[in-house]
Amino acid sequence: MERLKTGVPGFDELIGGGIPRGFFVAVVGEPGTGKTVFSIHYAWEGVREGDRVIYVTTEESRESIIRQAASFGMNLAGAVDEGKMIIIDALLRGKGDEWSLSDLSIEELVEKIIEAKKKLGYGRARLVVDSISAFWLDKPVMARKYSYNVKRVLYKWDFTALLVSQYSITTGEAYGWGLEHIADGVVRFTRRIVGGQMIRMVIIEKMRHTSHDLRVHEVDIVDGVGMRIGEPLQLRREDLELI
Numbered sequence: 001m002e003r004l005k006t007g008v009p010g011f012d013e014l015i016g017g018g019i020p021r022g023f024f025v026a027v028v029g030e031p032g033t034g035k036t037v038f039s040i041h042y043a044w045e046g047v048r049e050g051d052r053v054i055y056v057t058t059e060e061s062r063e064s065i066i067r068q069a070a071s072f073g074m075n076l077a078g079a080v081d082e083g084k085m086i087i088i089d090a091l092l093r094g095k096g097d098e099w100s101l102s103d104l105s106i107e108e109l110v111e112k113i114i115e116a117k118k119k120l121g122y123g124r125a126r127l128v129v130d131s132i133s134a135f136w137l138d139k140p141v142m143a144r145k146y147s148y149n150v151k152r153v154l155y156k157w158d159f160t161a162l163l164v165s166q167y168s169i170t171t172g173e174a175y176g177w178g179l180e181h182i183a184d185g186v187v188r189f190t191r192r193i194v195g196g197q198m199i200r201m202v203i204i205e206k207m208r209h210t211s212h213d214l215r216v217h218e219v220d221i222v223d224g225v226g227m228r229i230g231e232p233l234q235l236r237r238e239d240l241e242l243i
């Protein structure tokens, strides 16, 4: 089975070498846990490997994503200039920008992604939608139907996709129910206070057709370098304090 590397040191080993080609993987977690940084690594690895790369950003501007990547030494601006990558900015809302969305609808999203794929050309492609939950925030009951439609329509375009889903700070649950069931994989980032310090961690909750790691691993984000996966954590219940 062909697998796509994420480019995050230590991560691909947890999932048998990478994400199986054609998979739609949900990346879930609370604010600041590393979902966007993880997605940027995945996009940059695609650029390095010669994949077509499409990154849809709904909460941060295109410039913010480019700047975040630059802080880790990744030149996404160059990749865009060279026609290897398209960043679709949902915040611009159609203000004369070719790669923006006029509204936050699933139909518009899918249409724009297909347009971008045609522009980038034939071949293996990576897609990041950061975040997909933005498209159903005001109608969470549609989450399952929408994510099913996205997967069904985009599958034939040779995408291997990360669909980022935000988790509510108050309840610790996803906005909208069902994405995790539709997804071929679920990567969950989370955070705890341990000994007076916040630690980030990651758990592979699901990866179809893969004997994946079941342990909780620490996650580091380092200036100039980016994300890397640390040691498995041995946390006792009394050590854990939810933020």
Ligand SMILES: Nc1ncnc2c1ncn2[C@@H]1O[C@H](COP(=O)(O)OP(=O)(O)OP(=O)(O)O)[C@@H](O)[C@H]1O
Pocket (backbone or CB within 6 Å): 029, 030, 031, 032, 033, 034, 035, 036, 037, 038, 059, 068, 071, 072, 166, 221, 222, 223, 224
């Ligand atoms: N250059 C950097 N050096 C070190 N740490 C950084 C750097 N850039 C970002 N970080 C860390 O990454 C965190 C942001 O992570 P990220 O944007 O991936 O979170 P997220 O899960 O996408 O959150 P949200 O749901 O709010 O979008 C920052 O709060 C900071 O701790």
Ligand SMILES: [Mg+2]
Pocket (backbone or CB within 6 Å): 035, 036, 037, 059, 130
């Ligand atoms: Mg983010």
